[in-house]
Amino acid sequence: MFELLGIPPQALFGQLLLGLINGAFYAMLSLGLAVIFGMLNVINFTHGAQYMMGAFAAWLLLGIFDVPFWASLVIAPIIVGLFGIVLEKLILKRIYHLDHLYGFLLTFGLALVIEGLFQWKWGSSGAPYPNPIPGGFNLGFMFLPTYRGFVVVAALVICLATWYGIERTKLGAYLRAATENPTLVRAFGINVPRLITLTYGLGVALAALAGVLAAPIQQVSALMGVNLVLIVFAVVVIGGMGSIMGSIVTGFGLGLVEGLTKVFYPPASNTVIFVVMALVLLIKPAGLFGQTK
Amino acid sequence: MNATRIGYALLIVLALVAPTFAYPVFLMKALCFALFACAFNLLLGYAGLMSFGHAMFFGMAGYFYGHVVKAWDMAPELGLLLGVAGAALLGLVTGALAIxxxxxxxxxxxxxxxxxxxxFCIQAPFTGGEDGLQGIPRKALLGGLIPIKDDKVLYYVVLAIFLFGYAAIYRVIHSPFGQVLKAIRDNEQRAKSLGYEADRYKLLAFVLSAGLAGLAGATKAMVQQFATLTDVAASTSGEVVLMALVGGLGTIVGPVVGAFIIVTMQNYLAFTGEFVLVIxxxxxxxxVLAFRKGVVGELADWWKRRQAR
Known part of the structure; x- marks a missing residue:
């Protein structure tokens, strides 16, 4: 077998695949954050908790009602999305007129409450979720577990569908218009508050969907979203929240960068995304795809 | 103004006699967090900059202190000094990028x-990774004059450090520099058009705040004789925000009140485990929904309304 810069190809491609999978989650989560921020002006710190809730919903649906993974892929995001809608109606909508910081603090507090409750009920050690499509392909240069391949493809489809929904449909046009100028859109007779609620529900559902996809790969645990949401914040800073496509590209790209770092200099793999963030701030403070406001 | 002076005098008397009726280690921990919260509030309350990563200064200064005193076997004063300097330097680098x-x-x-x-702290050799730095010796201060092995003696040292930090923050806020900071907080564009270089003011405020947070962190390592990952973790960054918020952002005593409330709460609710997070x-x-001014802010409002009647 050939070698690349002294690295066996199995290790290289294995880590690249892992990077791509991580990138898929970064992309899906940063996408949701960007969509929510655009509409609500709130950085949704609860995003990591809602991702965790998605995984938990799938796990509980399987454990209690014997619902298969494929059904959970639809049901779990709906449940968590509805929870998001309730949250928005009851709590979030009270702080839109305040400074962004309060939204950040409020959602941070909500994340603590949700994660604390799950930890209290189910402990912090994780529970396994059975792999829905075991097995894999031998591609010659590496072994590809089928499920992991599926996650990357599914994430791509989800991201592109979200992009299409926002950039190319009528509802998406309303959404973008309301982000630009809510008062004017309201004057045209569109129910902006309902649009906001809907957006939050969809963003939360997206996070939950990512959580369901992650369940068979990771352990389902109360704290699975804690560190992830912090990395996703860095991803959002790097990409800028101005563009949907930007979020997707940045998410996948940073996953790959992380994977490559794991191959060539493992000690830095945890911190490389933050280093990239520092570099981007130095060179292009508004973010790779951001507009300076 | 007189009422404020009487209030401060009462608080200082209370602080002086506190070890006779409260556990000194608890008081010292609360004072460290109070200074930490004041340092954080200097930034958010007076410069309008919300740092959600202040634990890095607090925790790193603890590690610096521990390393200087334990591994290098040097005087605790030097540990405090290097803790502050290290935190301020870290503040300079991260602040320059963040602003x-x-x-x-x-x-x-x-x-x-x-x-x-x-x-970085999980992997770096000098932090002790998951175990942290344990058993940092409590060496006497001022070349042997002040033996800090005794908790009651150390309490007065910590109180002095806290008062020094608090006075420094008070001075900064009431200086012309502090006035410019407030102007930038309220309207950055206007401050800029008046010829103030907003970024330099913000960066200086950030470095000052980081250094004072470092002083608090190093002092905490001196008291507890250990430095661990908890102090650099995101949860600690969240806690300090909570303390300042509970006490009252932009009020000078608010963070102290907030820190005592939260530390006391953690102390009494420790048995509930994960539920502390929920609370x-x-x-x-x-x-955020109902009392954005915090305890001190709401009290001050109530007092003002009473005076007006």
Whole structure:
């Protein structure tokens, strides 16, 4: 077998695949954050908790009602999305007129409450979720577990569908218009508050969907979203929240960068995304795809 | 003004006699967090910069202190000094990058940098990784004059450090520099058009705040004789925000009150385990929704309304 810069190809491609999978989650989560921020002006710190809730919903649906993974892929995001809608109606909508910081603090507090409750009920050690499509392909240069391949493809489809929904449909046009100028859109007779609620529900559902996809790969645990949401914040800073496509590209790209770092200099793999963030701030403070406001 | 002076005098008398009726280690811990919260509030309350990564200064200074005193076997004063200097330097680097973005991005960037420091601390050899730095000796201060092995003696040292930090913050806020900071907080564009270089003021405020947070962190390591990952973790960054928020942002005594409330709460609710997080989270939600001025801010408002009647 050939070698690349002294690295066996199995290790290289294995880590690249892992990077791509991580990138898929970064992309899906940063996408949701960007969509929510655009509409609500709130950085949704609860995003990591809602991702965790998605995984938990799938796990509980399987454990209690014997619902298969494929059904959970639809049901779990709906449940968590509805929870998001309730949250928005009851709590979030009270702080839109305040400074962004309060939204950040409020959602941070909500994340603590949700994660604390799950930890209290189910402990912090994780529970396994059975792999829905075991097995894999031998591609010659590496072994590809089928499920992991599926996650990357599914994430791509989800991201592109979200992009299409926002950039190319009528509802998406309303959404973008309301982000630009809510008062004017309201004057045209569109129910902006309902649009906001809907957006939050969809963003939360997206996070939950990512959580369901992650369940068979990771352990389902109360704290699975804690560190992830912090990395996703860095991803959002790097990409800028101005563009949907930007979020997707940045998410996948940073996953790959992380994977490559794991191959060539493992000690830095945890911190490389933050280093990239520092570099981007130095060179292009508004973010790779951001507009300076 | 007179009422304020009497209030301060009463508080200082209370602080002096406190060890006779309260556990000194608890008081010292609360004082360290109070200074930490005041340092944080200097930034958010007076410069309008919300750092969600202040634990990196607090925790790193603890590690610096521990390393200087334990591994290098040097005087605790030097440990405090290097803790402050290290935290201020870290503040200079991260602050210079973070102030390139405003508002909510600033919070996310500081949070990300703190997470980077956290991961660094897990791996770096001098922090002791998951175990942390344990058993930092309590060596006598001033070349042997003040033996800090005794908790009651150390309490007065910590109180002096706290008062020094508090006075420094008071001085900064009431200086012309502090006035410019407030002007930038209220309207950055206007301050700029008046010829103030907003970024330099913000950076200096950030470095000052980081250094004082470092003083608090190093002092905590001196008291507890250990430095661990908890102090650099994101949860600690959240806690200090909560303390300042509970007490009252932009009030000078607020963070002290907030720190005592939260530390006391953690002390008495420790038995509930994970539920402390739930309670802390709920406090965040309630304060943001209903009491954004915090305890001290609401009291001050109530007092003003009473005076007006």
């Amino acid at each position: 390139r973005r405003q508002g909510i991005y600033f919070a996310m960037i500081t949070l990300a940098f703190a997470q980077m420091v956290y991961f 802390q989270g709920s406090i965040f939600v309630v304060i």
